[in-house]
Amino acid sequence: MKKTLIALTALATLSFGGWKYWAEQDYVTTDNAYVKADITVVSPEVNGRVVELYIADNQWVKAGEPLFAIDNQDYLANVNIANAAIEVAKSALANNQSRIRLQQVSIEQASAAIQGAKANANLQHSERARFSKLLRSSSISQTAFDSQHTKAIEADVALKNAHLALEASKKQLDTLSAEREQLKAQLQQAESKLVLNTIALNRTIVRAPVDGFVANRQVQTGKFVQPGMGVVTLVPHNVWLDANFKETQLTHVAAGQSVEVVLDMFPDTPITGTVDSVTPATGAQFSLLPPQNATGNFVKVVQRVPVKIHLTLPDHLQGRVYPGLSAIASIKVTP
Numbered sequence: 001m002k003k004t005l006i007a008l009t010a011l012a013t014l015s016f017g018g019w020k021y022w023a024e025q026d027y028v029t030t031d032n033a034y035v036k037a038d039i040t041v042v043s044p045e046v047n048g049r050v051v052e053l054y055i056a057d058n059q060w061v062k063a064g065e066p067l068f069a070i071d072n073q074d075y076l077a078n079v080n081i082a083n084a085a086i087e088v089a090k091s092a093l094a095n096n097q098s099r100i101r102l103q104q105v106s107i108e109q110a111s112a113a114i115q116g117a118k119a120n121a122n123l124q125h126s127e128r129a130r131f132s133k134l135l136r137s138s139s140i141s142q143t144a145f146d147s148q149h150t151k152a153i154e155a156d157v158a159l160k161n162a163h164l165a166l167e168a169s170k171k172q173l174d175t176l177s178a179e180r181e182q183l184k185a186q187l188q189q190a191e192s193k194l195v196l197n198t199i200a201l202n203r204t205i206v207r208a209p210v211d212g213f214v215a216n217r218q219v220q221t222g223k224f225v226q227p228g229m230g231v232v233t234l235v236p237h238n239v240w241l242d243a244n245f246k247e248t249q250l251t252h253v254a255a256g257q258s259v260e261v262v263l264d265m266f267p268d269t270p271i272t273g274t275v276d277s278v279t280p281a282t283g284a285q286f287s288l289l290p291p292q293n294a295t296g297n298f299v300k301v302v303q304r305v306p307v308k309i310h311l312t313l314p315d316h317l318q319g320r321v322y323p324g325l326s327a328i329a330s331i332k333v334t335p
Contacts, residue, residue, distance in 0.1 A: 027260075028253065029330040032304065033243035035263070035311075037323040040210050040234040046070060047204045047226035058218055061208045067232055068219055072204040078253070079201050082194035089187035098178045103173045110166035117162040121155035128152040161231045188252055237322050241273060241309040243329040244283060246302050252333040253278060259309050264326040272312045275331060279306040307331070 048070035055067050134140040188233040212234030219231035241261060245253070259273035282303040309329060313321060 011251075016026040026332055026334075027330045028245060028249040028333055029328065030243050030245050030249070031326075031328045032245075033241055033261075033309075033327040033329040035239050035321055035323050035325040036242045037236055037239045038210075039215075039323060040212060040236075041230040042067065042206065042209065042232040042234060043228055043230050044070060044076065044206050044225045045227050046200050047070075048074070048204065048224070050221055050223050050225060052221065053221050055214050055217070057214060059214045060211065061214060061234070063208055063210050065208050067206045067208055067214075068308045070206070070225065072201055075197065075201040075204055078197040079194065082190060082197045086187065086194060089183060089190045093180065093183045093187060096176060096183055100173065100176045100180065103169060103176055107166065107169045107173060110162065110169045112167060114159065114162040117155065117159040121152070121159045124148070124152040124155040152288065174221065192256040208234060210234055210236060212290055235323060237319055239311065239313075239323060240276065241311055241327055241329060243307045243327075243331075244304040245307055245331075247305055248302060250278065250305055250307075253307065253331055257334075258332050261309065261311065262328045262330070263321065264328075265321075266317065269314070269317065271314070272318070273309045273329070274312075276308040276310045279308070281305075 005217060007210060016100075050068050051071045053067075054065075054069070054070040055061060061067070128148045131140060131145045135142065135145045156208075214238075215230060215235050216233040217231070223231075225231055241259075243259075253275065255275050255277055257275045259275060261271040261273050263269070263271065282305050307329075311321070
């Protein structure tokens with residue numbers, strides 16, 4: 001009886017072992033797996049001293065909510081300077097417009113003066129011709145004729161001066177028109193500076209670009225910050241798993257296959273997942289110094305390939321699975 005029991009136990013153990021072995025042939029497993037997320041590092045876009053902090057460590061913030069404020073006195077002054085420059089440019093344009101209108105009146109006056117000078121010149125030339133006939137018949141003296149001749153010459157000079165005055169007025173109008181275009185450009189420049197200074201002023205309030213938990217806060221009231229300085233990290237709810245499988249395990253791995261995941265933090269709560277994609281290169285290719293195997297001391301090393309796995313988290317784990325956690329991932333493959 002005892003021998004029978006031992007034999008049955010051994011048979012059951014062998015059967016279970018065989019079943020487990022064949023069952024495991026449907027899975028590829030790795031413990032080189034870590035939770036990932038699109039972590040956002042927030043940096044200010046303007047420099048200055050932090051005057052107010054609106055957040056606390058590990059606080060949940062929504063996109064658009066203020067994180068901290070930078071001293072805005074300099075930026076406010078720049079906005080006021082830009083507004084003043086706009087007013088100056090507008091006044092200069094208004095003054096230029098008045099001068100243009102005045103110059104247009106001067107052109108009309110010069111045109112009228114030409115008409116008067118031309119009529120007077122015609123009159124004086126007619127009188128000189130009449131005086132010339134009278135002089136030939138000795139009806140007038142030479143002095144009278146010379147006086148009329150002088151008037152005719154003076155009338156010609158006056159007409160020429162009137163034409164020159166009109167030409168000068170037109171040139172002055174062209175100058176004022178060119179000046180107006182320059183003033184318009186100066187106004188546009190002042191308005192652009194106002195836009196830039198207003199943007200800089202608005203950026204003194206640093207806001208969350210995405211939803212997430214505040215982590216790795218390196219900003220506090222009184223600290224001087226500048227563009228490019230990472231001062232707050234935002235960690236979102238959405239996470240996935242990066243599992244690094246050996247290249248020999250990926251023969252039958254494809255997107256859409258089911259995955260069983262066990263997090264080291266929650267070993268008693270298995271999580272299901274789905275293969276999202278396989279990275280089209282080994283992890284070594286993304287290292288700071290990729291391996292150079294064309295050397296004399298070559299040693300073959302099995303490479304690891306990252307596999308992105310979409311996780312289906314149960315409700316009680318929502319918000320409790322953090323980037324960086326370790327896990328064991330098993331992909332069900334079809335040989």
